[in-house]
Amino acid sequence: METRSNHVLVGAVVLILLAVLALFTVWLAQVSGTSEKYYDIFFKEAVDGLNKGSPVAYSGVPSGQVKEIAIFEKDPQYVRVRISVDQDVPVLQGTTATIQGIGFTGVSQVQLDGAIKGAPPIRCPDKDPGMDCPLGVPVIPTKQGGLGAILSSAPQLLERLTTLTERLTELLSDKNQASIAGILENTNRLTDALADRGPEIAATLAETRIAIQKAGDAAQQIGELADTTDQVLAQDVKPAMGNLNRAVQSAQHSMETLDSAIGDARPGLKTFSGQTMPEVNQLVRDLRQMTEALNSVAQKVDQRGATSILASPKLPDYEPKDDSQ
Template identity: 70%
Template sequence: METRSNHVLVGVAVLALLAALLVFTVWLARVSGGSEKEYDVFFKQAVDGIAKGSSVTFSGVPSGQVKEIALWRNDPQFVRVRISVKEETPILQGTTATIEGVGFTGVSQIQLDGAIKGAPPITDLGPGGVPVIPTKPGALGELLNSAPKLLERLTTLTERLTELLGDKNQASIAGILANVERLSDALADRGPEIAATLAQTRIAIQQAGDAAEEIGKLAGTSNALIANDAKPLLAELRRTVKAAGQSMETLDTTIKQAQPGVRAFSNQTIPEAGLLIRDLREMAESLNAVAERVNHGGAGSLVGSRKLPDYKGPKK
């Protein structure tokens, strides 16, 4: 009977210890969970080197670890990585996540940075029920993403180089090099002539400079002549123009005053002069007729009529 009682007491004590251990574990989990925050990061690139338990750093300072990594069901192009970081880590607006390699081991980590001072923390819940940290392509990610384009460009460049270095183009390049060599030899043979030409060109340039200097001096002399000798002539010309202007004004005034007399002369004197000229013409014609009569008939023709000759009949 006593042995059974001892076994019961031992069983109760063991159960009590197990319960206490379970309560302590739950409390420890709550305490540890309360000091960390979880975030989701959606990467649209390969996450090679990232696994559950990988390190999460903020500006290079270890701040947490990867809790879960899986494809996102709504869009398989994205990889959802859930991370947990320390509660005091400043996950503020502007914070971004990138994947960075650690040395040459092939292991990668998630790097957080870019938090803006004074900005509010990231609290908007994402589709996974926790806040989402936006991503930024890292150096390795950009290199991997641009690798296909880089290979395509290298392939195109290789093809063009192959076409450029074909047999036909090689022959053309050889001809060009031969022509260049002949031109170089010709220039080398003409070296003394080219040197003499350059010397003559230098002399011509010097002479042109001297001529330009002389032209400058002549221009200065001309300016001095115009400034000193032409001033009196310009003043005299100005006075002459002024006097001519005054004369024109006087002539204009005289013409305006003579306009009434000219108008009367045109309307009255000219018609009367016309009548006088007509009378004088008629009188001249009459005098001309009288003169002719005197010439033919003498002065008596002016008094009586001209006598007719006597008529004599025929002889019997």
């Protein structure tokens, strides 16, 4: 009986120790878990090269690892990737997640970047957290980049490659090849002709260089002539213009003086035209009559002598009329 009771006591002590060890392990797990933060990322493209335990980098700095990869049950076109990052990693508003390949090994990692300075951290809202935290942890938005961007644009790339191939086929048809061959042949002929005319082209270039030099000399002379013209204008024309301005001012002063003199003489001119001019006309008429009388006297003197002026004119002889007849 004593041996059986000792075995029961030892078994009970072992069970108690195992329970304490289990509790201690759970406590350590909880303590170690408090130093990490969990986030969900929903990728719409394939997550090739990404596995559970793959690294998570923040701006290239290792900051955590992938904890879980699964298809999102509510929308199967998304792949849910849960990550854990260190407590001190600043996962702020504006942070985005991309899948980035590591070298040429085919292994990928989750790259976090794009945080805005001073922005609040990404966290679940207090009200209605189901919209932003469908599985109880904050969600980091995605951004296409690296391999994901290449894979998402692969259909468009293939379509463009197909179009380019068709156009190259049309370009390299037999007809176009014949045309290209003719163009190359004409180009060879033109090259040979230019080579044959090399000396003439060199001479033409030399003459062109001389003409350009002469044009430069002419331009320099024109500049010097312009400077000389400016000096002449400054030394000769400007003083002459000053003298002309003074002459015009003097003539204007003379005209003003003449206008004043005419204004002063205007009453005398009115008297001369109203009284003196009729008397002068009468005097002219009297002088004309006297001139006519003197002309008549002069004619008598010429014809009859000086006595014709003093003696009376001679009467004609009277002859009696004969009655017998």
